Amino acid sequence: MAFQAALAALAHECSTCQRCPLAQGRQQVVVSRGNPLARLMLIGEAPGAQEDELGQPFVGRSGQLLDQLLAAAGLDSNQDAYICNGVKCRPPGNRKPTALELAACRPWLQHQIALVQPQVLVLVGATALQAVLGLKGPISQLRGQWQFFEGRACMPIFHPAYLLRNGSSQPGRPRDLTRADLVAVREHLLALR
Ligand code: URA
Numbered sequence: 001m002a003f004q005a006a007l008a009a010l011a012h013e014c015s016t017c018q019r020c021p022l023a024q025g026r027q028q029v030v031v032s033r034g035n036p037l038a039r040l041m042l043i044g045e046a047p048g049a050q051e052d053e054l055g056q057p058f059v060g061r062s063g064q065l066l067d068q069l070l071a072a073a074g075l076d077s078n079q080d081a082y083i084c085n086g087v088k089c090r091p092p093g094n095r096k097p098t099a100l101e102l103a104a105c106r107p108w109l110q111h112q113i114a115l116v117q118p119q120v121l122v123l124v125g126a127t128a129l130q131a132v133l134g135l136k137g138p139i140s141q142l143r144g145q146w147q148f149f150e151g152r153a154c155m156p157i158f159h160p161a162y163l164l165r166n167g168s169s170q171p172g173r174p175r176d177l178t179r180a181d182l183v184a185v186r187e188h189l190l191a192l193r
Helices: 003-015 049-054 059-072 099-116 126-133 160-165 172-193
Strands: 040-044 080-086 120-124 147-151 152-157
Touching: 003 099, 040 099, 040 126, 059 160, 059 172, 080 099, 099 126, 120 126, 120 172, 126 147, 126 152, 152 172, 160 172
Parallel strands: 040 080, 040 120, 120 152
Antiparallel strands: 147 152
């Protein structure tokens, strides 16, 4: 199947998904935004209220901060990245997705990775790190350390929701560390060319 048709088929199949109970509370299945031809894929946790309403990942306050951090590292969130989540439907009250919900949604994520074939993954927050690599370690220790998933380099970073609560950009603080992690991602992409 041609690439665009395969993406459209994936979005359509996702939109009718009933694989877990989150289907009951959602307004929309939030599949992706950005560029499916990008070499970089960002994977977050799950949609929040605004994402559920608008049908796109990372469009609320966390998303705005993520966009700013990417831009500061020389990356445009819509041109240079394909953005999705470990879980595609909003958990009630924005709670963390359960292990069962992550497992139920995993085939969609695998399908997205198989279609987009990113060279680099950014795992946005501890839940994405767990969803993709099964690593439960503290994000404060694992962020900034390259990992590998199916031969692709993966960079775990702090979740922007955490950075919104920790606003200092002083050297060595979480925002500054995240900026540095995203610069490392950009440099890695440039080196791979
Ligand atoms: N947080 C996430 O992890 N994903 C979104 O899409 C929005 C907020």
